[in-house]
Amino acid sequence: MQPNPSLVFFAFIRLGFALFCLPVLLAEAPRAQHVFIVSFDQAAPFNIEAASMPVFKKLATEGAHTWEAFTIVPSLTLPSHVSMLTGVGVQKHQVTWNDWDPAKPILTVPTIFQLARTHGLSTALVASKEKFKTFEAAGGIDFFELPDDYLCDGIAAAAIRAIKATRPNLMFIHFGDPDFAGHLHGVRSQEKLAALAACDAAFGRIQAAIAEAGLADSSVFILTADHGGHDRSAEENELRAKRGLAPQPGTHGDATSDDVTIPWVAAGKSVKSSYTVTAPVLQYDTAATALWLLGVPLPAHFWGRPVVSAFD
Ligand SMILES: [Zn+2]
Numbered sequence: 001m002q003p004n005p006s007l008v009f010f011a012f013i014r015l016g017f018a019l020f021c022l023p024v025l026l027a028e029a030p031r032a033q034h035v036f037i038v039s040f041d042q043a044a045p046f047n048i049e050a051a052s053m054p055v056f057k058k059l060a061t062e063g064a065h066t067w068e069a070f071t072i073v074p075s076l077t078l079p080s081h082v083s084m085l086t087g088v089g090v091q092k093h094q095v096t097w098n099d100w101d102p103a104k105p106i107l108t109v110p111t112i113f114q115l116a117r118t119h120g121l122s123t124a125l126v127a128s129k130e131k132f133k134t135f136e137a138a139g140g141i142d143f144f145e146l147p148d149d150y151l152c153d154g155i156a157a158a159a160i161r162a163i164k165a166t167r168p169n170l171m172f173i174h175f176g177d178p179d180f181a182g183h184l185h186g187v188r189s190q191e192k193l194a195a196l197a198a199c200d201a202a203f204g205r206i207q208a209a210i211a212e213a214g215l216a217d218s219s220v221f222i223l224t225a226d227h228g229g230h231d232r233s234a235e236e237n238e239l240r241a242k243r244g245l246a247p248q249p250g251t252h253g254d255a256t257s258d259d260v261t262i263p264w265v266a267a268g269k270s271v272k273s274s275y276t277v278t279a280p281v282l283q284y285d286t287a288a289t290a291l292w293l294l295g296v297p298l299p300a301h302f303w304g305r306p307v308v309s310a311f312d
Pocket residue numbers: 041042076077078179226227
């Protein structure tokens with residue numbers, strides 16, 4: 001028996017329609033239109049507890065938080081931020097150095113900026129260390145700025161310019177001040193607590209600019225850090241002196257809990273209120289959470305998983 005040609009025709013039409021719809025069905029609807037990842041460099045949870053940070057603490061209390069998220073080892077600024085912003089561990093991204101060196105290879109895994117922009121979203125990065133040129137070199141960033149003095153007032157001014165000019169869908173903001181103070185004066189020093197307080201005030205101005213731009217109701221903040229820190233022993237500083245290096249009270253890079261334990265806070269649209277995250281949160285989960293919130297499909301190579309328990 002010959003198949004009815006009109007039934008075959010309609011079967012093909014239906015198959016074609018189903019295939020056309022498939023990508024739409026697979027891509028999840030965005031949960032937020034804007035995600036702001038804010039990294040406070042060397043902000044260990046024990047520092048945040050001790051510092052005057054009313055803006056940070058209000059978001060932590062009202063949103064979802066854990067004081068026991070973990071960064072990667074080595075707990076160093078560039079490898080950690082590459083994990084935070086690419087969704088994979090150091091064994092996968094292979095960035096083991098901690099400085100800007102144009103001779104070093106460009107990132108071999110895509111950043112969340114590249115992935116978001118492929119999806120038609122706008123991106124911005126404002127940071128207070130030259131090593132963040134690593135992300136600029138990888139591409140996918142619409143607004144990139146390293147303020148001249150690398151301090152939090154300049155960071156806030158640049159971030160506010162970016163928000164007003166580009167209303168970015170995905171923005172990363174880095175405050176270096178606590179790390180500078182922690183190395184120079186000790187990881188629990190008054191100078192470091194003052195640096196954290198200054199960054200918190202600067203962050204408050206950025207938050208106000210986001211509200212002024214009308215983005216508050218459609219935004220999620222993720223507040224976190226690249227690593228914690230510990231004070232060097234007297235013996236370590238004696239060894240440094242023998243090698244002609246200046247004494248440096250504070251450091252990080254190890255696998256000790258003081259070095260690897262970081263804060264993780266989500267606040268804003270669709271975030272559970274006053275919720276304590278008990279699921280494990282790892283450095284690369286920030287990348288996964290940001291993409292998931294923005295409705296960008298997670299690449300198969302990702303190690304990070306969205307912190308779904310923090311959201312309604
Ligand atoms: Zn750092």
